[in-house]
Amino acid sequence: MNLRKACLPATLLATFPILAHAQDAAPVLSAGDTAFVATCALIVMLMMLPGLGLFYAGMTRSKNALSVLTQIFASISLICVLWIFFGYSLVFDGDTSLNAVIGGTAKFFLAGVSQDSMVGTIPEYLYILFMMMFAAITPPIIVGAFAERMKFRAVLVFMAIWLMINYVPMAHMAWGGGWVFNVGVLDFAGGNVVHLNAGMAALVCALVVGPRKGYGQTMMAPHNMTMTYTGGAMLWVGWLAFCGGCALAANGFASMIMLNTMLGGAAGALGWMVTEMIHRKKASTFGLVSGAIAGLVAITPACGFVGPAGAVAVGFLTAPVCVFSVEVVKRRFGYDDSFDVFGVHGVGAVVGGVLTVIFAAPSLGGTGFPEGRTMMGQMVPQLAIMGFSILVSLVTTYIALKVTGALVGLRVDAETEFDGLDTSEHGEVGYRLGDGVYAGAPVPLQTEGKPVLQSAGVAAVSK
Template sequence: MLMMLPGLGLFYAGMARSKNVLSVLTQILASIALICVLWTAYGYSLTFDGESSPNAVIGGTSKLFLAGITPDSLVGTIPEYLYMLFMMMFAAITPPIIVGAFAERMKFAAVLIFMGIWLTINYIPMAHMAWGGGWVFNVGVQDFAGGNVVHLNAGIAALVCALVLGPRKGYGTQMMAPHNLTMTYTGGAMLWVGWLAFCGGCALAASGFATLVMLNTMLGGAGGALGWMAVEWFHRKRPSTFGLLSGTIAGLVAITPACGFVGPGGAIAIGFLVTPFCVLFVESVKRRFGYDDSFDVFGVHGVAAFVGGILTVIFASPGLGGLGYAEGRSMLSQMVPQVAIMGFSILVSAVTTFIALKAADVLVGLRVDQETEFEGLDTGEHGEVGYRLGDGVYGGAPVPLHEAQPVLQPAMSVSKQH
């Protein structure tokens, strides 16, 4: 919850232009609420009911609306309600990550339709295959806390969304710098705090191993922050706050699959080494191909998850301080299924995302009209504004459109990578 509502919300909202700050927050909040209800209705059952209808791709229906679960029900040694709640948090944070790719131009109704369909045809089968007894679980991939199901999945979906929706009006010719880096910093800091439980909780116990997972998570973020700072300092001769935040998130994404398989030294190395790849995609590849991934979801989550998955196998080696491989496996034999399953995840994410987008397009259309995009989604879609000139932060009733005031943005030094 810390990662989702204040964390991701503020992190993304600060990166938006001031006229779209509330639209980003609203899309994230509404998506989370929708997903929590859908997860309770059928998501948990279709993901983790592997007993009533054993299936390699999707779970059963015996736990629809949490049927049969009582306060005494257990998953291992923990209450099943607690397990359901923890996994609901995973389900609820994954689709909203994609918001950062289509921010400032997608209809609110289309966002909700997309989220519901994507959860159903993408996340639930992916989670069942990896965690709920499906075929991917039996392959033995080293992905401790959702590098594939969460971050690679959302990162590829973000790229597809950016390509299908097309760039924002004025992209490449108008200034689209973050309107409030202080807000982004606050959200990024909350993400880092919450990430400790995101990964550590996957141990499903309060133990020394869970503590190692949390330590690795902390150090992965630290390594990422220093790595991005080093690249930026060398390249531009000065580091930026935005760069440190971007590197922290990249490091946390990269350590997510690795946190239960590597040692603390390996965690630092993974976070540090992944950042040059992310910088390359954020600054060069995106510009080269001209796609508008608004907040660089693909460049950070997608790229860091893929590179982190490869580095996981390397630094799991006992010679590098890792915890080793399954019996009979070497680094090479572990790398083969690792890369193959990441390739499978990329394919599934691309296809299901395209289907979900097209369904939303048919039902309500994807993009807001040009006037709404120019005016801003806050007023055009929600009839309210985040800021009013001379009044500070606006927190009252919706403002009539003719009264909405533009915001004077202070001059600021902003890193060019976004």
């Protein structure tokens, strides 16, 4: 199978080329492709650990920094093991009468996979590893919604349940040959399965778990912006491998994807910066990093279908919408999505999905639409599948939370939350100020009658 053609919309395989899994009669190992995908897998690993961990940990109050790092580290470890046990088989084994929704069990514990097994031009073991990275990073994104208040054991139970009832069927339907795969949606690298899915799950978690104690009255600013900056920069680097590796081949198509991904992040950073300068007359470091993430989220579905100029447009246009969601919508409805997972990943994925169709048009430098479709003809299934993804995420996340709550409870008690989860849940502290003293005690927020802004975990008083 020509892996590049597997990605092009004319084939109706409008995700990254997962159906390279339908192997050639006589697959031939490509050392170049293998080295490229292996490198991408390693860089995506750095995107998760330490990238996502540092990005989120810097946004916490200092008394909870280690708890977030531990939740992400443990969640990724758990998901990697579960992926081998059942995840890979249920996503990519098509030997089942339920193939439209879920895969089969033939490859539980990787049964039947050997060093000689191939997926396209790369070893199947490497394919399993690369796809494991996608499975392992998606659920931990949700941690940013309930940070600083969920029990550690509840986090692990929730992650396991959510993986089973949400991510596995969603990934199979979109990538493993399920019914969504055959609809012809333009979603190259997981805009729906990863970002829209996790973003909507974050909103449900924020609503069900409830706000942090003192939300809106107590200072909850990030304790270490340099840590968040470092993590955000690592996420950007990893995103190039996240999207580029989906070509499963070292060729010009993969190069275009990586260039588009880079441009989407850069334009997103500029879009957020311009919005802040218009709104607040200042451009913040946090805004630049947040804008880059918003642009990267938006370019994820588009990177294989738009040209470089289209990638710039997608990132730049998405960022202001995310700013509006973070600073207006969240404040209006009062939910405590701690690190704005919904506002950036959920909203960014919706905007990116719509813009993908627009800038995929050949007249705007894109690769075009599936045969027989116009822009409007493509927009219908695009919106329908995004709506389906939202519905599935809302329902399955609510179920996962309720089951978790029934088994182990969701929230720590008020005293534990006040003291900080580092000491209460893990018996450690991230920053010692002296004997028995640690950083992170709550500080009243003096508003002097001025409104409190909650932006991506930042509490600030408007002038």
